[in-house]
Amino acid sequence: MSNYNRVFLVGPMGAGKTTIGKLLARGLKLGFADSDSEIESRTGADIAWIFDVEGEEGFRNREESVIDEMTLLDHTVLATGGGVVMRNANRRVLASRGFVIYLHATLDEQIRRTRGDRSRPLLNGKDPEATLRELFALRDPLYREIADHVIDTDSSSPKVIAQRLLAQLP
Ligand SMILES: Nc1ncnc2c1ncn2[C@@H]1O[C@H](COP(=O)(O)OP(=O)(O)O)[C@@H](O)[C@H]1O
Ligand SMILES: O=C(O)C1=C[C@@H](OP(=O)(O)O)[C@@H](O)[C@H](O)C1
Numbered sequence: 472m473s474n475y476n477r478v479f480l481v482g483p484m485g486a487g488k489t490t491i492g493k494l495l496a497r498g499l500k501l502g503f504a505d506s507d508s509e510i511e512s513r514t515g516a517d518i519a520w521i522f523d524v525e526g527e528e529g530f531r532n533r534e535e536s537v538i539d540e541m542t543l544l545d546h547t548v549l550a551t552g553g554g555v556v557m558r559n560a561n562r563r564v565l566a567s568r569g570f571v572i573y574l575h576a577t578l579d580e581q582i583r584r585t586r587g588d589r590s591r592p593l594l595n596g597k598d599p600e601a602t603l604r605e606l607f608a609l610r611d612p613l614y615r616e617i618a619d620h621v622i623d624t625d626s627s628s629p630k631v632i633a634q635r636l637l638a639q640l641p
């Protein structure tokens with residue numbers, strides 16, 4: 472994997488977009504950005520606060536404008552949030568402006584990796600497992616729709632997955 476200018480990571484919560492993105496960026500000698508961190512620094516508040524005060528719709532509006540800008544950054548690996556594919560406009564710019572990698576994780580692994588982490592407001596309800604299941608059913612086809620490459624993340628460490636991507640990609 473050598474000639475990549477813009478790499479976009481998509482996938483469900485807990486797939487490792489943020490973690491693997493940093494390692495992949497280092498391996499590719501590209502910069503790293505995370506749309507959730509950018510939203511937080513622009514807003515001066517964390518994601519949970521934005522959901523509380525502005526609702527999911529408010530968060531999605533912020534996300535759409537950050538994604539529109541950040542998909543134009545050259546020499547960058549961009550980790551997105553798991554819900555980015557819910558808006559057509561996001562799918563369109565991701566698919567057309569760079570190389571999209573879908574980090575796939577099974578539901579069991581999503582559950583394991585997100586358990587006890589209060590930073591994801593969608594999982595702070597009564598039944599986070601059911602939420603992950605419903606979101607995955609809805610979103611998996613959308614991740615696949617825009618992906619140039621799909622990699623399974625279930626049974627290897629972030630470091631190994633990043634190495635595998637560096638070796639595998641066309
Ligand atoms: N391949 C992996 N194997 C084991 N744990 C992982 C793996 N990828 C990510 N994790 C862990 O899962 C949690 C969520 O990872 P994160 O990168 O925040 O995912 P995302 O940004 O896709 O929601 C973190 O604690 C991270 O260390
Ligand atoms: O799946 C989602 O809708 C969300 C995923 C989160 O990002 P990660 O996928 O990095 O956890 C974050 O954008 C927000 O909590 C909403």
Ligand SMILES: [Mg+2]
Nearest residue numbers: 488489550551
């Ligand atoms: Mg993340």
